[in-house]
Amino acid sequence: MLTVPNPRHGRIWDGCRVGLLGGSFNPAHDGHRHISVEAMKRLGLDAVWWLVSPQNPLKPVNGMAPFAERIESARQAARHPRIVATGIEAELGTRFTADTLKALVARFPKTQFVWLMGADNLAQIRHWQRWTKIFETVPVAVYDRPSYSLRALSGLAAQRFVRARIDQDHARSLAGMKTPAWVFFLAKRHPASATALRAARSLRQGPSPSRR
Numbered sequence: 689m690l691t692v693p694n695p696r697h698g699r700i701w702d703g704c705r706v707g708l709l710g711g712s713f714n715p716a717h718d719g720h721r722h723i724s725v726e727a728m729k730r731l732g733l734d735a736v737w738w739l740v741s742p743q744n745p746l747k748p749v750n751g752m753a754p755f756a757e758r759i760e761s762a763r764q765a766a767r768h769p770r771i772v773a774t775g776i777e778a779e780l781g782t783r784f785t786a787d788t789l790k791a792l793v794a795r796f797p798k799t800q801f802v803w804l805m806g807a808d809n810l811a812q813i814r815h816w817q818r819w820t821k822i823f824e825t826v827p828v829a830v831y832d833r834p835s836y837s838l839r840a841l842s843g844l845a846a847q848r849f850v851r852a853r854i855d856q857d858h859a860r861s862l863a864g865m866k867t868p869a870w871v872f873f874l875a876k877r878h879p880a881s882a883t884a885l886r887a888a889r890s891l892r893q894g895p896s897p898s899r900r
């Protein structure tokens with residue numbers, strides 16, 4: 689079921705630029721695909737791996753669809769030959785992004801990784817375990833999201849690494865740059881969110897039997 693790209697199967701990832709989009713994918717949607725396709729274009733990436741998180745340490749277990757269901761949702765939403773839906777964290781046994789990145793960089797020493805995330809996560813990354821290590825391990829590309837721009841850019845992480853931010857017009861050189869280095873893409877925001885999809889689904893289904 690898991691699809692960790694394996695370095696022993698030929699060194700096909702050596703010298704490649706790979707974007708890492710970690711997420712709950714509860715469910716996956718067009719916003720994930722949108723930023724992945726944009727990242728391939730703007731950062732000159734060869735591929736984007738979606739890291740379906742077994743359980744976001746900051747999100748409630750209640751309401752989180754089973755891992756296998758979320759992987760399947762990611763596979764269906766990817767619809768692109770260079771977007772790979774994976775369960776890498778389940779195989780590595782990692783839960784925190786800092787640990788996942790450390791393990792991936794050790795496994796794929798010749799691959800240039802870039803961590804991808806939406807502006808909502810830049811705004812709250814200060815609550816993640818050893819979050820500054822993330823910026824020190826790989827370059828980071830952040831995608832703006834409706835209503836998050838200001839909070840993200842005035843937040844602790846943006847302020848702490850203000851001198852490491854590069855202009856979005858120079859994004860093509862981000863992969864492989866000395867860390868910390870990050871970019872904030874202001875253009876082409878995509879409105880999709882998993883929260884909205886779950887709300888729409890529960891409206892369609894009506895109240896649960898216990899609440900009728």
Ligand SMILES: Nc1ncnc2c1ncn2[C@@H]1O[C@H](COP(=O)(O)OP(=O)(O)OP(=O)(O)O)[C@@H](O)[C@H]1O
Pocket residue numbers: 709710711712713714715719720723804805806807808809831832833877878879880881882883884
């Ligand atoms: N429309 C979007 N624009 C930019 N980034 C996005 C968008 N949707 C998701 N992302 C980013 O993709 C990653 C995974 O997102 P996730 O699977 O949590 O989806 P979500 O829509 O944010 O879910 P939820 O609403 O349940 O929090 C996160 O870094 C998130 O910021």
Ligand SMILES: O=C(O)c1ccc[n+]([C@@H]2O[C@H](COP(=O)([O-])O)[C@@H](O)[C@H]2O)c1
Pocket residue numbers: 709710711712713739741743744745746747783784785786809815816817
């Ligand atoms: O490392 C942490 O402490 C941490 C805390 C919250 C979220 N994350 C990661 O952030 C990514 C986005 O999560 P989510 O649920 O917003 O899609 C996903 O890879 C999570 O594992 C990581």
